[in-house]
Amino acid sequence: MSDEGIAGPMVSDEVFERDVLACLPDVVRFARALARDPVQAEDLVQETFLGAYRGRHTFRPGADVRRWVMSICHHAFLRMRDRAGRLQVTDEGTDAELESLATARGHSAAQRDGLEARLAALDLGPAIRTALDALPEPFRVVTIMVDMHGATYDEVAAHLCVPIGTVRSRLFRARRLLQAALIEHARDAGLRPPRSDAPHSGEAP
Amino acid sequence: MIDDFDEPRDIDCLTAVRRLWDHLDGTLDAPAADEVERHLRTCEACSSHYAFARLVLEAIADAAPARPAAQELDALRTRVLDALAVEGFRARR
Numbered sequence: 385m386s387d388e389g390i391a392g393p394m395v396s397d398e399v400f401e402r403d404v405l406a407c408l409p410d411v412v413r414f415a416r417a418l419a420r421d422p423v424q425a426e427d428l429v430q431e432t433f434l435g436a437y438r439g440r441h442t443f444r445p446g447a448d449v450r451r452w453v454m455s456i457c458h459h460a461f462l463r464m465r466d467r468a469g470r471l472q473v474t475d476e477g478t479d480a481e482l483e484s485l486a487t488a489r490g491h492s493a494a495q496r497d498g499l500e501a502r503l504a505a506l507d508l509g510p511a512i513r514t515a516l517d518a519l520p521e522p523f524r525v526v527t528i529m530v531d532m533h534g535a536t537y538d539e540v541a542a543h544l545c546v547p548i549g550t551v552r553s554r555l556f557r558a559r560r561l562l563q564a565a566l567i568e569h570a571r572d573a574g575l576r577p578p579r580s581d582a583p584h585s586g587e588a589p
Numbered sequence: 590m591i592d593d594f595d596e597p598r599d600i601d602c603l604t605a606v607r608r609l610w611d612h613l614d615g616t617l618d619a620p621a622a623d624e625v626e627r628h629l630r631t632c633e634a635c636s637s638h639y640a641f642a643r644l645v646l647e648a649i650a651d652a653a654p655a656r657p658a659a660q661e662l663d664a665l666r667t668r669v670l671d672a673l674a675v676e677g678f679r680a681r682r
Contacts, residue, residue: 397678397679397680400596400678401680405666405669406667407670408662408666408669409656409657409662412654412657412661412662412665413653413654413655413656413657416654416657417653418655420661426665426668429665429668429669430668430669430672433669433672433673434672434673434676437673437676437678438676460662476681480610480611481608481611482607483610484606484607484608484610484611485603485605485606485607485609487609487610487638487642488606488609488635488638489641491637491638491641491642491643492634492638494641495637500641503644507652508648508652509648509651509652512648512649512651513652516629516649516652528653531646531649531650532649532650532652532653533653537614537616552610552611552616555610557611559610559642559645560644561643562645562648563641566645566648
């Protein structure tokens with residue numbers, strides 16, 4: 385963003401188009417990660433830029449335009465969810481370090497069951513996306529912001545108006561749950577019969 | 590004498606795995622991170638936990654929606670500009 389960019393009390397349309405609309409690709413990706421379906425994602429993109437335009441006087445000079453627009457996108461998403469009456473209430477998770485410990489224990493169990501090696505041969509994308517959709521909203525959004533879009537704990541905490549410790553515990557819980565989902569994905573893959581077009585492994589049935 | 594404080598402390602496996610996500614996120618302070626690195630150099634079990642956690646993080650990052658295609662972006666940009674025009678926005682187009 386240039387120095388004469390979004391710095392005044394009211395952003396000109398030219399500056400809005402140049403600096404804010406330039407975030408469109410990032411907003412589309414973020415909206416698609418947050419929304420449950422493509423139609424909702426497109427609505428969310430539109431809501432985001434309408435919100436940014438209406439609130440362009442609230443942009444703080446020197447702040448990161450992309451972060452500002454992403455924040456508007458997430459708030460727009462929460463409003464859409466509220467309107468749909470789907471806001472979920474969930475527990476906050478426990479001590480973050482215990483989540484790390486539980487993650488390692490889950491991995492040990494997967495090793496014992498021979499599932500870790502199987503994961504290397506699987507396409508993990510669909511399993512992660514399904515598991516991410518199944519996460520309670522507070523955990524899902526933190527994962528999307530940090531692990532998919534590179535936000536820092538500080539940024540997420542400021543955006544969600546929660547302490548950094550809450551961001552950390554939600555994130556670690558979410559990662560543990562996603563890891564567990566991947567391990568289950570590997571277990572399920574072992575139960576399915578091999579595809580008829582799969583190469584012959586040479587192993588005994 | 591400050592030398593005692595400069596020596597990295599040996600940590601056990603429990604401590605190393607409790608720091609797993611913090612270390613991978615780079616949020617530990619330098620002495621704590623050094624202790625983890627030192628432990629991982631000699632502990633195969635903990636190294637494998639860290640390697641697997643990195644794989645999980647990569648899988649999550651890879652599952653992010655791809656950058657939209659140019660045609661999709663053009664269509665969405667048009668839709669957004671149409672909506673903004675109702676608010677009085679005048680684009681160069």
